[in-house]
Amino acid sequence: MTDLELTAHGGSFRANVSVPGDKSLSHRAVIFASIAEGDSLIEGLGPGADVASTVGAAQRLGVDVEIVGSETRVRSPGRHAWVSPSDPIDCGNSGTTMRLFAGLLATTPTSARLVGDASLSRRPMKRLVAPLSALGGKIATSDGTAPLTVGGVRNASGASVWVDVASAQVRSAFELGALSASGTSTIDSPAGFRDHTERWLSAIGLGEWTSHTAFEVRPGLVPPARYQIPGDPSSAAYLWTCAAIDPGSHVTTPSVSLNPGRLGFLEILARMGATVDAEVTGSTGGDPVGDVSVSGAHLRAIDVEGDLVASSLDELPLVAVLGAFAEGVTTVRDAGELRTKESDRIASTVAMIRALAGGAEEHADGFDVVGTGFLEGGVVETRHDHRIAMSAAVAATRSTGTVKIVDADVASVSWPGFYRALEGLWS
Ligand code: S3P
Numbered sequence: 001m002t003d004l005e006l007t008a009h010g011g012s013f014r015a016n017v018s019v020p021g022d023k024s025l026s027h028r029a030v031i032f033a034s035i036a037e038g039d040s041l042i043e044g045l046g047p048g049a050d051v052a053s054t055v056g057a058a059q060r061l062g063v064d065v066e067i068v069g070s071e072t073r074v075r076s077p078g079r080h081a082w083v084s085p086s087d088p089i090d091c092g093n094s095g096t097t098m099r100l101f102a103g104l105l106a107t108t109p110t111s112a113r114l115v116g117d118a119s120l121s122r123r124p125m126k127r128l129v130a131p132l133s134a135l136g137g138k139i140a141t142s143d144g145t146a147p148l149t150v151g152g153v154r155n156a157s158g159a160s161v162w163v164d165v166a167s168a169q170v171r172s173a174f175e176l177g178a179l180s181a182s183g184t185s186t187i188d189s190p191a192g193f194r195d196h197t198e199r200w201l202s203a204i205g206l207g208e209w210t211s212h213t214a215f216e217v218r219p220g221l222v223p224p225a226r227y228q229i230p231g232d233p234s235s236a237a238y239l240w241t242c243a244a245i246d247p248g249s250h251v252t253t254p255s256v257s258l259n260p261g262r263l264g265f266l267e268i269l270a271r272m273g274a275t276v277d278a279e280v281t282g283s284t285g286g287d288p289v290g291d292v293s294v295s296g297a298h299l300r301a302i303d304v305e306g307d308l309v310a311s312s313l314d315e316l317p318l319v320a321v322l323g324a325f326a327e328g329v330t331t332v333r334d335a336g337e338l339r340t341k342e343s344d345r346i347a348s349t350v351a352m353i354r355a356l357a358g359g360a361e362e363h364a365d366g367f368d369v370v371g372t373g374f375l376e377g378g379v380v381e382t383r384h385d386h387r388i389a390m391s392a393a394v395a396a397t398r399s400t401g402t403v404k405i406v407d408a409d410v411a412s413v414s415w416p417g418f419y420r421a422l423e424g425l426w427s
Contacts, residue, residue, distance in 0.1 A: 107137040168195070194261030241394045279291050303331045304333070357377070
C-alpha cells in the first residue's frame with residue numbers, strides 16, 4: 001500500500017496523450033482468442049491488473065499466452081479442449097473476468113471454481129444464475145457472491161431471457177455461454193450498455209440484433225484473429241476532466257473506443273459547457289474508434305439520470321469532481337448500480353468530495369454535489385477502488401491544498417502508469 005501526496009500544478013496545459021488499451025476490449029480479445037482453436041494476435045492489450053487476471057484465467061484453462069512488447073500472442077487448443085483446473089482460478093479484483101468466465105464455462109464440459117479478492121467477493125453474482133441456468137448451464141454461488149463453481153455440462157440448449165439491469169457483463173456472460181448451446185438464444189435488457197461483445201459476435205456472423213436492445217446468438221466456431229485494441233475512454237476520461245475543469249486547458253486523446261455505450265461521459269462534459277470534439281477514424285470488429293479533444297470552460301451543473309447513467313457508469317466519480325468545480329448543484333440519479341462496483345461508489349464518491357472540503361450528499365440511487373468552484377485538499381481513502389484513487393488525483397490538479405491519496409497504487413488495476421501520465425500533462 002503506497003500513499004501519495006499531490007499538489008496543484010497551477011497554469012493551463014495543452015497535451016496530446018495516448019492512453020492504454022481499452023480494458024473491456026482487452027478482456028474480450030483474450031477471451032475470443034482463447035475460444036478459437038489456433039493462433040491469434042492482440043496488438044495493444046491493456047496493461048492493468050484486471051486484464052492480467054483474464055490472461056491468467058485463460059492460461060489456467062490450457063491456453064498459451066505470450067506477451068512480447070505491445071504484442072500478445074495467444075495459442076489455444078480451442079474451447080472444446082480446455083482443461084478443468086484443479087485449483088481455483090483467481091480473478092483478482094476483476095468483475096469482468098469473473099462474470100465473463102462464469103458465462104464461458106457454465107455451458108461447457110470444463111469446470112472450474114472462480115475466486116476473487118475481498119472487494120470482488122462482495123459483488124453480486126446472483127444476477128448470472130437465472131440467465132445461465134436458462135441455457136442449461138451450471139453455476140453455483142456462495143450466497144449470491146463468489147466463490148463460484150461453474151461448468152461440467154454437455155447439453156446446453158438455446159434460451160430467450162430478459163435481464164432487468166443494463167449490464168454488459170451479464171449480457172456478455174450469457175452470450176458467451178450461448179455460443180456452446182445446441183440452438184439459438186436471445187437476450188434483452190434495458191438500454192445504455194456497452195455492446196462490444198454483440199458487435200464482435202455480429203462481425204464473425206454468430207449473432208444479430210433483433211431489436212434496439214435484443215440480440216440473438218447463434219452457436220458456432222469463433223475463428224482465430226488479429227485484434228487491434230484502441231485506447232480506453234474510461235482512462236482518457238481522467239485527462240478529459242483535468243482539461244474540462246480549467247478554462248485554459250486542452251487535451252487530445254487519439255484512437256480511443258467510441259462505442260455508443262461508452263459515450264455518456266462525453267455528453268455530460270458537453271452539457272456542462274466543456275468543448276468536446278469526437279471524430280470517428282476507424283473501427284475494430286465493427287466497434288467505432290476515434291480521436292477525442294476536450295477544452296476547459298466555466299462549467300455549469302447538470303442532472304444526470306436515465307439511460308445516460310449506464311453509458312457513463314464508470315465515470316460517475318469524475319462527474320462529482322466536475323460538479324464541485326461547476327456552478328450550481330449537480331445531481332446523479334438512477335445509479336444504484338454504483339453500489340455494486342469495486343467499492344460502494346455512491347458512498348466512496350461522496351466521501352471523496354467531502355474529504356476535500358466540498359459539499360456532497362448521498363441518495364439511495366445517486367448523489368448531489370454542490371459546485372463551490374474549488375476544492376481544498378485533504379485525505380482521500382480509496383477503499384481499494386482504482387476509480388476513486390484516480391478521480392481524487394484529478395481533483396488534486398486544481399485543489400488549493402495538498403491531496404493525500406491513501407493506497408494510491410490501486411490505480412494499477414486499470415492504468416499502472418496513471419500518475420506519471422497525469423504529471424506529463426504539464427510537461
Ligand atoms: C464492463 C461493463 C461495466 C463496467 C465495467 C466493465 C465490461 O459493468 O462498469 O467496468 O467490460 O463489460 P456492468 O456492465 O456490469 O455495469
